Amino acid sequence: MVSPKEEGGMGFQDLRGFNIALLGKQLWNLVKCPDSLIARILKAKYHKRSSILDASMGYRPSFVWRSIMSAQELINKGVRWRIGNGVNVRIWGDRWIPTLPGQFVPTAPMGLPVEANVCELVDPDTNQWDIPLLESCFTRDTVEAISQIPLRGNEEVDTIMWHNNKEGNYSVREGYKEWSCAFKEQHGVVGFGEESVWKKLWSLQVPPKVRQFMWRFGREILPTGVIVSERNPRWGDRCPFCDQVETQVHLFSECQWASRICRQFEVVGCFARRGSGSCYEWFKSMAESEDEASLESWCVLLWYLWKERNAHMFNGAKLPEEEIPVRTKYFLMDYKQHQHREEVIPTPVVRNGWRKPTMGRWSVCTDAGVLPTGDTGLGVVIRDADAKFKYAAAKNIAGKWSSEEVEALAMEMGVQLAYQFQVQEVMLESDCLSVIK
Ligand SMILES: [Zn+2]
Numbered sequence: 504m505v506s507p508k509e510e511g512g513m514g515f516q517d518l519r520g521f522n523i524a525l526l527g528k529q530l531w532n533l534v535k536c537p538d539s540l541i542a543r544i545l546k547a548k549y550h551k552r553s554s555i556l557d558a559s560m561g562y563r564p565s566f567v568w569r570s571i572m573s574a575q576e577l578i579n580k581g582v583r584w585r586i587g588n589g590v591n592v593r594i595w596g597d598r599w600i601p602t603l604p605g606q607f608v609p610t611a612p613m614g615l616p617v618e619a620n621v622c623e624l625v626d627p628d629t630n631q632w633d634i635p636l637l638e639s640c641f642t643r644d645t646v647e648a649i650s651q652i653p654l655r656g657n658e659e660v661d662t663i664m665w666h667n668n669k670e671g672n673y674s675v676r677e678g679y680k681e682w683s684c685a686f687k688e689q690h691g692v693v694g695f696g697e698e699s700v701w702k703k704l705w706s707l708q709v710p711p712k713v714r715q716f717m718w719r720f721g722r723e724i725l726p727t728g729v730i731v732s733e734r735n736p737r738w739g740d741r742c743p744f745c746d747q748v749e750t751q752v753h754l755f756s757e758c759q760w761a762s763r764i765c766r767q768f769e770v771v772g773c774f775a776r777r778g779s780g781s782c783y784e785w786f787k788s789m790a791e792s793e794d795e796a797s798l799e800s801w802c803v804l805l806w807y808l809w810k811e812r813n814a815h816m817f818n819g820a821k822l823p824e825e826e827i828p829v830r831t832k833y834f835l836m837d838y839k840q841h842q843h844r845e846e847v848i849p850t851p852v853v854r855n856g857w858r859k860p861t862m863g864r865w866s867v868c869t870d871a872g873v874l875p876t877g878d879t880g881l882g883v884v885i886r887d888a889d890a891k892f893k894y895a896a897a898k899n900i901a902g903k904w905s906s907e908e909v910e911a912l913a914m915e916m917g918v919q920l921a922y923q924f925q926v927q928e929v930m931l932e933s934d935c936l937s938v939i940k
Pocket of ligand 1: 742743744746747754757758759760
């Protein structure tokens with residue numbers, strides 16, 4: 504049940520893991536706000552000389568400290584340093600090289616003391632990586648990986664970030680994901696190796712109750728006679744339509760009642776697909792060979808059969824058999840039409856193209872991109888209030904930056920340029936929505 508949906512589970516959360524992910528948030532807050540009162544108290548009591556991420560449980564830990572420490576391993580797995588001036592990051596032991604596995608230096612200390620910090624690898628005169636020093640301390644792969652990290656100058660401090668999202672912030676959701684992966688690795692829990700089959704099920708355009716029904720069908724856990732009577736022998740294990748033993752396979756394919764109904768059904772191949780296998784095999788073979796529309800109709804038909812079986816068993820009701828395929832069809836059609844209506848929401852009109860800035864303002868257009876040579880380029884065009892071209896500038900920068908970062912740098916360059924020309928009011932334009940936000 505706790506496996507992700509695409510691995511045949513229901514995507515429910517494991518409470519233990521979820522709890523650790525929640526505690527991870529508390530620990531993350533302590534890491535990000537070391538000056539908060541609680542962070543200072545804990546530091547004074549438990550980790551005077553180390554960071555909270557290196558702290559140990561210590562002698563007679565309190566309940567709070569023990570709880571927080573239970574998330575330390577999780578947080579340590581996912582944090583990475585973003586290098587600013589490199590003063591707070593240790594070369595060996597901290598995770599700071601995004602392109603290396605594990606993100607840390609894989610070799611033993613050489614050339615510099617063990618406790619050396621990253622700033623010692625930077626040439627103070629040029630503010631660039633000291634390549635000869637890097638080459639004397641690390642392997643070639645590591646040198647290459649380090650030299651790709653952009654240096655952000657002396658004023659910027661190093662920041663700690665969560666490795667898996669753009670904002671670099673830990674969320675309980677991400678923490679839980681990380682925990683599940685680690686748990687699986689540790690315990691050798693793997694999915695059913697049937698990912699694509701389950702993925703297909705969860706992507707079908709049928710009502711959620713039908714998908715859930717099909718999941719139980721595929722796992723063969725529908726409460727048929729055989730399953731219920733195992734737990735409660737007072738219940739019979741007989742099929743309500745023909746008095747044979749009611750297994751899932753019987754009810755949906757061998758029973759005369761079901762086969763009479765399915766014979767009128769448009770997906771003619773659906774019986775042949777079962778062969779002599781289990782319901783899972785049947786579903787798998789349908790999912791592999793039928794197109795989406797047929798698969799969806801078939802799922803809804805099975806769901807309808809199950810609904811009819813229950814109505815008959817518990818209320819004694821029975822629809823005329825020829826009505827079931829017809830109802831199946833209309834049920835699905837209704838659902839799709841409804842879905843379609845929901846989809847056709849008028850989208851706001853986005854006007855493209857450049858517009859003249861409003862009264863008196865100059866316009867600063869910026870853009871950035873990665874050149875085929877691997878270099879990164881920034882560009883700025885400045886126009887005055889009458890939309891007349893005034894200035895333009897472009898420059899290449901070294902290092903491997905993310906697209907948001909280069910767009911932000913281009914905007915910074917635009918603002919600086921406008922400032923240099925003493926432009927009073929500007930309208931800043933860029934095509935990068937996330938930076939603007
Ligand atoms: Zn039967």
